[in-house]
Amino acid sequence: MSINLSAASFSYLLPKGRVIKAIQPTTLSIQPGEFVAVIGANGSGKSTLAKLLNGLLLPTNGEVLIDGHNTKDADNKVFARRRVGLVFQNPDNQLTATIVEDDVAFGPENLGLPPEEIRARVDRALKTVGMTEHKDEDPHNLSAGQRQKIAVAGILAMEPKYLVMDEPTSMLDPVGRRAILETLSELRQKSSIGIVYITHIIEETVEADRILVMTEGKIIANGPPREILTDESLMESASLYMTRPTDLARRLAKQGIPVSKDIITVEEVVKELCSLK
């Protein structure tokens, strides 16, 4: 059981025969229970990779298998969408209904669940993202950040086995962002959900099991957060930034204060300085 890309590539075909190679041949596996963060510059192929993972795009060459089911096989389309929930980078691509709770219920309804179960899931998902009080409103009348929360709730309510989230917190305030990340960590403890989490906010990746770094359609690094986030030349070459705790630790080390250069979180920097006191 896993999502497997084997030498999968993807090219967008443009008018006049132009081709954009968005994903170079890539071999990759996502296991249930894993939290895999994906970082990389704009245009590096993150969103295209996300859409390959749930079969929304089919690889130009190579294969994508979701728990053994090839996404190229038309019979597997429904299976793929149910097994792999995708939160789009732009929530407006996802919102369909004119009432918030109907929108969130859309996915579970398509799964053919009994009404009580749908009700319970919708209520839970709305509570998770803090939008219960807006459940009767029209999503089109909500602020952009609120629409993003609804889009996340809609996918959570499907309780997919794999969750692919494309910059799901980009428009949220810090507390809303933390709530989503806490929800994901609870989900991982309760179930064996596999999560692929795309973000530009490097601080959100420090608790991932591993991080994939993308540039120009290639995964150029794949490893645990501490290894990736403290690799200055890697981060620089991928147009990424070091987290502020890492930045601080390095500045202090340069000034002769004996702190480890491998720090990635606020807790770690405080703990180290505390032990020097």
Add this chain to the structure above:
Amino acid sequence: MLIEIEDVSYTYLAGSEAANSAVSNASLTIDRGEFIALIGPTGSGKSTLAQVLAGLLKPSFGKVIYEGSDIWEEPKLLAKRRSLTGLVFQEPEKQLFEMTVEEDIAFWPKNLGLGPKEITTRAMSALSAVGLDYEQYKDRSPFTLSGGEMRRVAIAGILVMNPKVLIVDEPTVGLDHRGRTGLMDKIQKLNQGGTAIVFVSHDMDTVAEYAQRVVLINEGSIIQDSSPREVFRNKEMLNKVGLDVPVATEIGARLREVGYHIAPGPISVSELETGILATRGEIKR
């Protein structure tokens, strides 16, 4: 004073069952050359207030005054007065619609009846202000650009009107690190050239880095209007409304808790670094 808003309220769908009061009794002044951050949790009314400031939404109550005159008093003069401000919407890609970058940027100046020569001069300078080369970009379709480039073209389309107040609504969302710092540095340059900036954001670290003044809005009401340092002093209140302090402020506060004698309230990493180095005597080697 460039802009004053007095006791402004805005209600969406007023009179209907779904009426939603998004801004209430807000008063605010914007002066020449200021760099103001407008912060608040998701749904607090930032985008609504930004549109009221830009003269695009007519307040349900209260006044919007540009350089001394009430812009909604004489609707005929509205368009002319409105050109004092320029608003770059949240998700400005949605605003781009012309076939080429040049046409897109020329849209509003054309509408105002400016001549082609004047428009070209302005378009060149607007594109260069956001760091894009006129010759290289003018014939491109906006839809083939990267997210960061589109965002810059959208800003150029506003700058071409030479606004004295530039309002940018979450301009860095979705941009990578290079795009974000590039854009913020461009906005800062405009500010140094005299343009007043209203920067709407959820990113406290960026706010700390660039803003001179912070306006905090919660549930439609302005609850604080002071220096970044002052606003970021109150972590508890910020957390309560859904926001946070910058990372450097957080680390500084934790270090004080464990007994480091560093100055309170650093808001940037370099300030925090200086503060920690000043306590060298307290650190074991």
